[in-house]
Amino acid sequence: MTRSVMLGAATALALVGGGVADAAAPVSGAKYDFKNWDTCQLDKVYDPVTDLGTCMTVVVRDGTMRVGSLNVQIADGSLMIAGGVSQPDPTHPTNQVFVPAANDGKFGVYSKSISVPGGALGTGSSEDFGPTAIQATVEAVALPSVQPYTLGVELPVRLKLTNPLLGNNCYIGSASNPIRLSLALQDAGAAQWISDTVPGVPGGVWPQATHKATNFAVPGATGCGLFGSLNWAVNQRAGLPSGGAGNSLSTTSSVYNAAGWELL
Amino acid sequence: MATKVLNRGSAVLAVAAVATLTAAGMAYASTTITPANTPVTATSSDLRIVTPGYTMRCTNVSGTGTTPAAPGNVNPSTGGIDINISSVSLSSCQLNGQAANVVASGTWKLKVDHDGASPQGSLIIPASGAVVTVPSSGCSITVGASTIGPLPYAKPSVTASNSGTVNFNSTGGGVCPPAGPGTAALTGKLTFSPGVDVTP
Numbered sequence: 001m002t003r004s005v006m007l008g009a010a011t012a013l014a015l016v017g018g019g020v021a022d023a024a025a026p027v028s029g030a031k032y033d034f035k036n037w038d039t040c041q042l043d044k045v046y047d048p049v050t051d052l053g054t055c056m057t058v059v060v061r062d063g064t065m066r067v068g069s070l071n072v073q074i075a076d077g078s079l080m081i082a083g084g085v086s087q088p089d090p091t092h093p094t095n096q097v098f099v100p101a102a103n104d105g106k107f108g109v110y111s112k113s114i115s116v117p118g119g120a121l122g123t124g125s126s127e128d129f130g131p132t133a134i135q136a137t138v139e140a141v142a143l144p145s146v147q148p149y150t151l152g153v154e155l156p157v158r159l160k161l162t163n164p165l166l167g168n169n170c171y172i173g174s175a176s177n178p179i180r181l182s183l184a185l186q187d188a189g190a191a192q193w194i195s196d197t198v199p200g201v202p203g204g205v206w207p208q209a210t211h212k213a214t215n216f217a218v219p220g221a222t223g224c225g226l227f228g229s230l231n232w233a234v235n236q237r238a239g240l241p242s243g244g245a246g247n248s249l250s251t252t253s254s255v256y257n258a259a260g261w262e263l264l
Numbered sequence: 265m266a267t268k269v270l271n272r273g274s275a276v277l278a279v280a281a282v283a284t285l286t287a288a289g290m291a292y293a294s295t296t297i298t299p300a301n302t303p304v305t306a307t308s309s310d311l312r313i314v315t316p317g318y319t320m321r322c323t324n325v326s327g328t329g330t331t332p333a334a335p336g337n338v339n340p341s342t343g344g345i346d347i348n349i350s351s352v353s354l355s356s357c358q359l360n361g362q363a364a365n366v367v368a369s370g371t372w373k374l375k376v377d378h379d380g381a382s383p384q385g386s387l388i389i390p391a392s393g394a395v396v397t398v399p400s401s402g403c404s405i406t407v408g409a410s411t412i413g414p415l416p417y418a419k420p421s422v423t424a425s426n427s428g429t430v431n432f433n434s435t436g437g438g439v440c441p442p443a444g445p446g447t448a449a450l451t452g453k454l455t456f457s458p459g460v461d462v463t464p
Contacts, residue, residue: 087363196316259319
């Protein structure tokens with residue numbers, strides 16, 4: 001039996017027997033943070049005739065996600081949504097279009113990979129490293145909807161799981177069947193000027209805005225292991241597919257906002 | 265006894281006032297506005313009310329009024345003269361770059377005076393003088409009784425620069441400031457047409 005086959009078997013067994021894991025999840029690489037408004041395509045966001053359009057960046061500071069039987073802690077700066085919101089029809093100001101920071105296929109959603117606590121074994125922090133460690137990365141599959149009026153965020157995503165044995169094509173959710181996160185504002189909290197912390201940058205920020213999404217459906221895994229041979233193990237480990245009951249995402253984010261005219 | 269004390273106090277104040285006037289050389293204690301009994305409009309193409317994190321901007325602001333008829337256009341003592349501004353309209357408004365609706369009500373006033381070395385004016389907003397509603401958010405902001413100024417007046421405009429205290433009350437929720445009272449500052453230029461002379 002080759003080493004990879006042994007590890008594969010071990011991983012499959014571990015995934016099956018993992019159960020729920022709770023732990024702080026380290027984020028890989030430098031965390032995302034707000035620097036300036038160069039992430040806003042002002043020429044597409046701001047309408048000089050109506051004077052409307054706003055630039056927005058959301059940086060998730062903290063959070064927890066429960067999907068099936070899996071609990072993941074979301075680390076500071078592991079997720080950022082950057083872009084702006086245009087109002088193409090001033091007579092219907094609530095018709096808004098999110099304009100991503102760049103046309104790079106990421107839909108304005110940038111994510112650092114997060115270690116799934118307990119890894120494949122679901123046992124402890126030692127599983128954050130080594131062959132059974134699993135990294136999860138949020139990938140948007142379509143443009144999010146960022147609502148400047150309500151500070152709500154609609155986010156269609158898939159979760160990419162990375163592990164030497166799961167391969168490079170292991171996902172929970174897909175472009176055709178994404179996890180639809182509808183993050184409703186719980187409390188915006190007090191706002192302040194961005195320039196209070198980033199000198200010279202216009203606009204305001206709600207530094208501790210809380211959002212929550214609940215009862216979203218999570219489809220089963222696809223593409224995990226050779227020809228999807230470990231889909232069942234991932235599903236077993238994470239309790240997927242999940243119809244929605246009990247799934248939740250709670251976040252605390254810094255929401256940055258500047259009117260287009262302030263950036264001219 | 266009390267009268268004597270008051271008289272003595274008044275005398276001291278009078279002497280002090282004379283001394284101040286003499287020293288300043290340009291201080292006055294009366295105001296005259298011209299033309300009298302004349303319809304005027306007040307407009308602004310960029311009026312902003314700001315509080316940390318929030319900027320409300322209106323680019324189409326107007327109001328109409330009439331300067332007081334004689335002798336009401338002259339105040340021989342301190343305290344200035346009110347120019348009532350009715351039919352106040354604030355349109356093309358936005359809150360942080362998003363369209364907002366503003367409905368003004370009541371009589372706004374501009375109190376002008378030349379009590380000091382140069383003319384100045386204060387914008388007086390009545391209680392519930394404006395209500396800002398933000399579409400879809402279900403929240404609103406009511407501007408309360410506020411006096412912004414005195415601000416420098418140079419015919420035909422009075423200019424605010426992050427000035428004064430605009431009182432407001434927010435319902436909270438959505439993108440509105442937290443529920444309850446708050447204060448903001450005013451920035452912008454309010455221009456009268458025809459121009460009003462404010463002299464000692």
